[in-house]
Amino acid sequence: MTGWGPVTGADGTRFRLWAPDRDAVSLEIDGREPQAMVPAGDGWFTATAPVGAGARYRFRIGDMAVPDPASRAQTGGVNGWSLVVDPDAYRWRHGDWAGRPWEAMVIEEVHAGLLGGFEGVARRLPMLAELGVTAIELMPVNAFGGTRNWGYDGVLPYAPAESYGTPDELRALVDDAHGLGMSVFLDVVYNHFGPDGNYLGAYASGFFHPEVETPWGGAVAVDKEPVRRFFIDNALMWLREFRIDGLRFDAVHAINDNGFLDAMAAELRAAVDRPVHLVLENESNDADRLVPGVYDAQWNDDFHNVLHVLLTGEDHAYYRDFAERPAERLARCLRDGFIYQGEGSPNHDGKPRGKPSGHLPATRFVSFLQNHDQIGNRALGERLTVLADPAKLAAATVLWALSPQIPLLFMGDATGSETPYLFFTDFHDELADAVREGRRREFKGHPGFDSEKDRESIPDPNALSTFDASRPKDGPDAESWRDLYRRLLALRAERIVPVLENAQGVSAEAIGAAAVIARWRMKDDSFLTIAINLGDETVPADLPTDAPLFAAGPADAAGLPPASCRVWLA
Numbered sequence: 001m002t003g004w005g006p007v008t009g010a011d012g013t014r015f016r017l018w019a020p021d022r023d024a025v026s027l028e029i030d031g032r033e034p035q036a037m038v039p040a041g042d043g044w045f046t047a048t049a050p051v052g053a054g055a056r057y058r059f060r061i062g063d064m065a066v067p068d069p070a071s072r073a074q075t076g077g078v079n080g081w082s083l084v085v086d087p088d089a090y091r092w093r094h095g096d097w098a099g100r101p102w103e104a105m106v107i108e109e110v111h112a113g114l115l116g117g118f119e120g121v122a123r124r125l126p127m128l129a130e131l132g133v134t135a136i137e138l139m140p141v142n143a144f145g146g147t148r149n150w151g152y153d154g155v156l157p158y159a160p161a162e163s164y165g166t167p168d169e170l171r172a173l174v175d176d177a178h179g180l181g182m183s184v185f186l187d188v189v190y191n192h193f194g195p196d197g198n199y200l201g202a203y204a205s206g207f208f209h210p211e212v213e214t215p216w217g218g219a220v221a222v223d224k225e226p227v228r229r230f231f232i233d234n235a236l237m238w239l240r241e242f243r244i245d246g247l248r249f250d251a252v253h254a255i256n257d258n259g260f261l262d263a264m265a266a267e268l269r270a271a272v273d274r275p276v277h278l279v280l281e282n283e284s285n286d287a288d289r290l291v292p293g294v295y296d297a298q299w300n301d302d303f304h305n306v307l308h309v310l311l312t313g314e315d316h317a318y319y320r321d322f323a324e325r326p327a328e329r330l331a332r333c334l335r336d337g338f339i340y341q342g343e344g345s346p347n348h349d350g351k352p353r354g355k356p357s358g359h360l361p362a363t364r365f366v367s368f369l370q371n372h373d374q375i376g377n378r379a380l381g382e383r384l385t386v387l388a389d390p391a392k393l394a395a396a397t398v399l400w401a402l403s404p405q406i407p408l409l410f411m412g413d414a415t416g417s418e419t420p421y422l423f424f425t426d427f428h429d430e431l432a433d434a435v436r437e438g439r440r441r442e443f444k445g446h447p448g449f450d451s452e453k454d455r456e457s458i459p460d461p462n463a464l465s466t467f468d469a470s471r472p473k474d475g476p477d478a479e480s481w482r483d484l485y486r487r488l489l490a491l492r493a494e495r496i497v498p499v500l501e502n503a504q505g506v507s508a509e510a511i512g513a514a515a516v517i518a519r520w521r522m523k524d525d526s527f528l529t530i531a532i533n534l535g536d537e538t539v540p541a542d543l544p545t546d547a548p549l550f551a552a553g554p555a556d557a558a559g560l561p562p563a564s565c566r567v568w569l570a
Helices: 117-131 167-179 225-240 258-271 301-312 317-322 326-336 372-376 390-402 429-442 464-469 478-499
Strands: 007-009 012-018 026-029 038-041 044-049 056-061 064-066 081-083 107-110 135-138 142-144 154-160 183-188 208-214 217-220 246-249 277-280 297-299 343-345 351-353 365-367 406-410 504-512 515-521 527-533 550-552 564-569
Touching: 026 044, 107 117, 117 135, 117 167, 117 478, 154 225, 167 183, 183 225, 183 277, 225 246, 225 258, 258 277, 301 317, 301 326, 301 365, 301 390, 326 504, 326 515, 390 406, 390 478, 390 527, 390 550, 390 564, 478 550, 478 564, 504 527
Parallel strands: 107 135, 107 406, 135 183, 183 246, 246 277, 277 297, 297 365, 365 406
Antiparallel strands: 007 012, 012 044, 026 056, 038 044, 056 064, 056 081, 142 154, 208 217, 343 351, 504 515, 515 527, 527 564, 550 564
16 A cells, blocks of 8 residues: 545545554544554555544644644644545536647746635636736645745645635636636645644654755655655646646756656656646756656746846856856757756856757747746845846847747736745744744845845745735836737737747857847748847847837847847748
8 A cells, every 4th residue: 555645435534644663553533532543564554434524633643643744635734633625526617628738838927825815816817818828837835834935835735725725716716717718737846845744754754865965854755655656646636636737846856866757757647638737847957858758848947047147237146157148148048948058057066057958849948037936035035127127128028928938927027016025934933033044044145135234134034024025016017017918928829829839949149248139940940030139239130121020129220229129930
């Protein structure tokens, strides 16, 4: 036996737990006498009780009462009772939804907690559909300590966070999206657990490899069958029981097991009888995973990083890797996908990063001007709307929207939001102190945070005000930004998407210190050409003479003017 979580049937519910470090485990059901669970071999314990959906339960291990690590729902938080859930009770209204092809995706990343929970996200969907967004990507929704979290401190991967809504409210959100013709992606975290509410180490220490270091402690032991099943079954749950259209796997470089990644992708595709889209975040820039039948694409941090340097001039932290000859680096990104394809990375102590990627179609890469990481990992959570020149940001937006890579935007981008997206948590006592001080230490040596007094200006992650300040609000030029996004995404849907399949970079070159021209061969053998100048001076350029498909910025017969982007398709 290797399955996780409760299973309901005609005779009640069967409970199971992997606790190989323990000799005895009891099942506690609220309102009933505790019952001893039966050892089932290989560290598993089982019990059956005559209860169904709605029953509150937990496991007693010595003097600890712990939640089910595969709980489908919680009451009283991650340290409270687990709930038995009937996954088949929800009545789907759009059960004939067949999904969208990958090439048609325009994805907005959203944080359910900041938008008012699952119901709040659902209310936002018609506006996004009208804008031209074809999919939402929910940042992690699984249960975490407290009532608010920026998304990556979850501890119960199977249970939607109580403060976001019930499992059926999440299903209703997915159902509403499908009714509007929109896909739903979910960000899942299989590389670590948060610090509050994770009890696995107390009874299943083998779940981790303490000798393998990650930023969050010992690596998850996905080479062991119970651990492997824990995560693969979780992915299957989201795809089957919630009809999620695709998954984004967070920071898989910290899992560091390509065999597991490939086996998971193969099983998910074989087990789900409809198209699903699987996307990686992988700092290793591993092009080998991005082949047909494995993973559809990878978040392309290189695209954001080099454009951030060109838009802001920042060159600290990971931007060091892109500060030298940024236009040449952008050209490589547009032609080949990855910028780092095996070269040494200054931000990684000169160690090689990446593999050759120029043979891959452009749609194997998800591009973005910003996302939760690049905003939330800043001390003050600033967006590009307050860091960059608006005209240059508009030009970069044209490149983002009309290039062949799959575009992803962050909530608030399309309305010019200037509110920050800060790192926020809801921890208490010593843990709250540790997180607050750790956050401030993290920025020691960063520009503007040299002194302890400077670092004290960094918002306290645990303060409610930090959470409230992170809600996206329309910026002062919201209608102008909304109009730009609407026009660009309509043009993408009408002209780019029909010829996007297997689009391939053909050429790209820097034509100035901050200017690039790039060409791609499209499905019908037409060529898409984009020229962008994020500098302050007009640059000479040999541009197509035809009228552009789209043009942003001033006209200049002498070349490509500053803060401009031109697009041709012929």
